[in-house]
Amino acid sequence: MSGTSEGPTPAADLDRSAVTDSDPTPYHRVFAAAPLAMAVVNAEGLVVSANAAFGELLGAAPEALTGRPAADLVDLAADTRTRHAYREVLGGRQARLRCTRRLKHRDGTSVWAQVTVAPLADGAPGVLLSVTDVSAHRELQARLRHLQMHDPVTRLPNRTLFFERLSAALEAESYEQGGTGRIGLCYLDLDGFKAVNDTLGHRVGDRLLAAVAQRLTRVADEAGYARNGTPLVARLGGDEFALLVEDSTGTDQLSDLAGCALRALEEPFDLAGQRLSLTASIGVVERHAAGTTATGLMQAADTTLYWAKADGKARWTLFDPERNAHRMTRQALSSTLRPAIERGEFALEYQPLVGMEDGRLSGVEALVRWHHPQFGTLTPNRFIGLAEEDGSIVQLGRWALSTACRQARRWQLDHPGEPPIFVSVNVAVRQVWDSDLVADVDRILGESGLAPHLLQLELTESAVMGSAGRPLQALQALSDMGVRIAIDDFGTGYSNLAYLSRLPVSVLKLDGSFVRGFQYEEHQETATGTPPNPADEVIVEAMIQLAHRLGLTVTAECVETSAQATRLRRIGCDTGQGWLYSRPVPPDRISELLGVQTYAVGKP
Structure with a gap:
């Protein structure tokens, strides 16, 4: 002093x-x-x-x-x-x-x-x-500090003391004096603890937390006896616990500790006549202490705990840098989606839809691309799910619909001597629920001058098959307007053709998984020595025949070889789409193809 x-x-x-x-x-x-x-x-x-x-x-x-x-x-x-x-x-x-x-x-x-x-x-x-x-x-100060630093229910170190110990362990003088120079953390959350509190009351819930604390302390003591260093067990709040390992020896040590904790909690708890069973999820992080911060370690542990919950609970999950990078990218994309639409970072490419009989270009599917300033050009599978989650799919879908209709009308005006081609635009279910899709389509068609029969809207099979109420009314109104309705990726969901008779659907698009079975010529064996399964062709042919009897046309997706095209044409498929004809291309390339009498397959 x-x-x-x-x-x-x-x-x-x-x-x-x-x-x-x-x-x-x-x-x-x-x-x-x-x-x-x-x-x-x-x-x-x-x-x-x-x-x-x-x-x-x-x-x-x-x-x-x-x-x-x-x-x-x-x-x-x-x-x-x-x-x-x-x-x-x-x-x-x-x-x-x-x-x-x-x-x-x-x-x-x-x-x-x-x-x-x-x-x-x-x-x-x-x-x-x-x-x-x-x-x-x-002595009074020590007692007060103990009360301040320990949880009254479990008598474990609380969040304040845990972070004090964690911060001290991450200071350079703590790990530069010797030891492994590494630190590990098991971040644990009880699965379904809220239900215990809600049904049996907080008194039983507190007893359960105290019992969990005793078992975790025993696990830590046994681990410390085996490795000459007892992990710190703390209650961070609610039903969250932490086991902090200073001078850890690697991920194996942390994995063993997490496994022991899960097994210890699997045994039923007897609490004043109540026999309770529960499980836990644990996020495990282990890394060098140098360069690690308390905030960074806890963020990694929290993320990993979320993965353990998402992967099915009752398990431990080890921090994965690649998975975390994907999550960070996903968050970055999600936070910039709406501004990107306003900044004009999205563009449409178009993939030809070709008649199987005459090889003529009959239409195109509009596919959105995001030209992201940091991540480059992104395909729909990278951001459509995010747009559906945060609702920006309505704004993005409206932009895509307007852009595609204006482009289809432009092709029609630039090539007055050619039969006009239709444009097919994907529509998410949320667009039907969260916006007035019928009014949007009517307005866009009027502004662009495109005839309704030259617009095709694609919805996924699972969305259309369960349609009722507002979605069904919207689809019916669009069909009455003259717009064609197509089911995308058909065959991956309900596959209930009988239900189609009650829906205003005019086109089925066969999922590419069916078409891939047509990749080889008849009697040609695959690279593994196994001939193609003839059942694939039987199933597809039956689907096409039933669709035709319902008055529907069929488009095959992912057509990549002439053998596939030949066999699909032979069993009556109407339209093909895939790399055999063209990859998705910019609008000017479609303009070049409009004057071709028979579509030049192969190169886009």
């Missing part, structure tokens, strides 16, 4: 003449009988006189202390800072020193004492040293 300039204690008013044995003044008697332990110390730091309270505190007769170095008696030379301040007070260069020391009694007990050193009054030589027993105060 450093010296201070606080006001003088009452004992400091005693001058040196008042405490000498030869002066029978009342001051001498006060000094000798005072309950405050005091001693007069000369300029050399030696005790000149000590009162009875001082002797009692140190377990010695006052006379036996005379001539002894005061610094040794009350531990003033223990550290450089205090030693220097004490010398400054003895030399008259500093007004006062006050510090706290732990003093040992002769009987082996110890007390916490506040030591004050101040000059004697009236310029008398030497200083007055006084000692106050503050053990009770220190």
Whole structure:
């Protein structure tokens, strides 16, 4: 403790003449009988006189202390800072020193004492040293700190103490002095704990938390016994616990610890007549302490715990940098979707739809691309799901629909001698629910001048098959308007053709998984030596025949070889789409293809 300039204690008013044995003044008697332990110390730091309270505190007769170095008696030379301040007070260069020391009694007990050193009054030589027993105060402070740093339900270290220990472990001096220089964390959350509180009450919930804490403590103790270092178990709040491993030896150690914790919690809990079973999910992080922050470690642990929950609960999951990078990218994309639409970062490419019989270009599918300034050109599978989650799919879908219709009308005006081609635009279910799709389509068709029969809207099979209420009404109104409705990726969902008779659908688009089975010529074996399964063709042919009987046309997706095209044409497929004909291309490339009598397959 450093010296201070606080006001003088009452004992400091005693001058040196008042405490000498030869002066029978009342001051001498006060000094000798005072309950405050005091001693007069000369300029050399030696005790000149000590009162009875001082002797009692140190377990010695006052006379036996005379001539002894005061610094040794009350531990003033223990550290450089205090030693220097004490010398400054003895030399008259500093007004006062006050510090706290732990003093040992002769009987082996110890007390916490506040030591004050101040000059004697009236310029008398030497200083007055006084000692106050503050053990009770220190004990109270320790009890209050314990209460402040520990959870009252589980008696484990709480969030405050956990972060104090974590921050200390991440300081350079903690891991540079030796050890592995690594740190590990198991971040645990109880699965379904809220249901316990809601159904059985908080009293039972608290008992369950206390029982969980006991089992986790036992796991930590056993792990510490095996590895000479006991993990810190803490309750971070609610039903969240943490096991902190300083000087971890690697992911194997943390994985073992997490596994032991899960197994310990799998055993049923007997709580005052209630037999409860629960599981837990754990996020596991292990890394070098250097360069790691408490915030960064906890964020990684929280993310990994979320993965464990999302992957099915009742498990531990190890932090995966690649998975985390994907999550961060996903968050970055999600946060910039709406502004990107306003900044015009999206564009449409178009993939030809070709008649299987005549090879003529009959239509195109509009496919959106995001030209992201950081991640480059992104295909729909990277951002459509995000747009559906945050609702920006409505704004994006409206833009795509308007852009595609204007482009289709432009092709029609630029090539008046050619049969006009239709444009097919994907529509998300949320566009039907969260916007007035019928009004949007009617307005866009009117503004662009495109005839309704030249617009095709594609919805996924699972969305259309369950249509009822507002979605069904919207699809019917669009069909009545003359717009064609297509089911995209048909065959991957319900595949209920009978249900199609009650829907205003005009086109089925066969999912590419069916078409891939047509990749080889008849009797040609695959690279594995296995001939193609003839059942693929039987199934597709049956689907096409049933669709035709319902008055629907069929488009095959992912047509990549002439063998596929030949076999699809033979069984009656109407339209093909895929890399055999063209990849998705910019609008000007479609303009070049409009005058081609028979579509040039192969190169886009």
